[in-house]
Amino acid sequence: MPNTRPTLTVIVGSTRPGRVGLPVARWVVDRARAHGAFDVELADLAEHALPLLDEPHHPRLQRYQHEHTKRWSAVVAASDAFVFVTPEYNHGIAAPLKNALDYLAVEWARKPAGIVSYGGVSAGLRAVGQLKQVLAALQVVPVGGGVPIPMIRERIEDGAVVGNEPMTKAVDAMLDELRTWHGALAPLRGAA
Ligand SMILES: Cc1cc2nc3c(=O)[nH]c(=O)nc-3n(C[C@H](O)[C@H](O)[C@H](O)COP(=O)(O)O)c2cc1C
Numbered sequence: 063m064p065n066t067r068p069t070l071t072v073i074v075g076s077t078r079p080g081r082v083g084l085p086v087a088r089w090v091v092d093r094a095r096a097h098g099a100f101d102v103e104l105a106d107l108a109e110h111a112l113p114l115l116d117e118p119h120h121p122r123l124q125r126y127q128h129e130h131t132k133r134w135s136a137v138v139a140a141s142d143a144f145v146f147v148t149p150e151y152n153h154g155i156a157a158p159l160k161n162a163l164d165y166l167a168v169e170w171a172r173k174p175a176g177i178v179s180y181g182g183v184s185a186g187l188r189a190v191g192q193l194k195q196v197l198a199a200l201q202v203v204p205v206g207g208g209v210p211i212p213m214i215r216e217r218i219e220d221g222a223v224v225g226n227e228p229m230t231k232a233v234d235a236m237l238d239e240l241r242t243w244h245g246a247l248a249p250l251r252g253a254a
Contacts, residue, residue: 068142068244070100070237075148075159077108082180082214084108087147089223090178090209093233094145099241105137107158114161121167131165138169142248143176143240144202150181150189155196163196171201172251174243176236178209185210203247206239207232 072090076083087104094102112130119125126132148155163170175197179186187210194204209232217223225233 067099067101068248069103069140070094070143070145070240071103071105071137071141072145072147073105073159073162074107075146076156077158081108081149082218083147083149085218085221085223086178086180086211086214089225090145090147090233093225093230094237097234097237099237100143103137103141107162110134110137110162112158112162112165115164117165121165124168134162135166135169138166141173142253143174143244145176145178145236145240146193147178147180148186148189148193150179150184150186153188154192155189159193160196163200167200170197172203172247174203174205174240174247176205176208176240178211178233178236180211180214183212185212203243205243206236209233209236 072087072094074083074087084106091102091104094100110130110133112134117127117131124135126135146159148159177190177193179190190208190210197204209229211217211229217225217229
């Protein structure tokens, strides 16, 4: 029997060596696989290594000149939903995430997204506000309350995130919302 589960891509929004974003994303991937509604992929912007936007044409035209853009386009086009795992850098999102968003247009549109943020006491929430503004321009629909994780360093043991009860409840609720919104949005893309 063919696998009909939609694809959820968890995007790691930071790229620096030693980043916390990768263990946070791995924790989200594990929760999403246990949830069971999606086939779950991890997209690591450090591995994609996109240069600062170097395409000559507007992404709406999809006249991509570079292999790195074509690879990134294929990942996002194959996704039915996203989770953005974002740090907060100077009250905003990290530059590699904004760059990765700007590279594409139609591949993002009419798809739902959950946001997992982390930081100090503010849990990355100022970055979430900024990210939502950008997602609106790309016609990505942010779902639910998200998962803001304060004092992230206290949640890491042996390089892995250990989720507490509020975190796991929040991520599971976000995954439920992603499933619901996927059902609503897929027909709008002719993908149902
Ligand atoms: C350039 C830079 C700017 C930062 N700005 C903020 C900030 O505005 N608010 C905040 O809560 N933490 C800030 N931090 C601390 C980050 O929350 C913390 O370093 C976190 O681990 C960053 O995510 P990453 O490890 O995935 O890169 C900043 C860190 C860096 C490197």
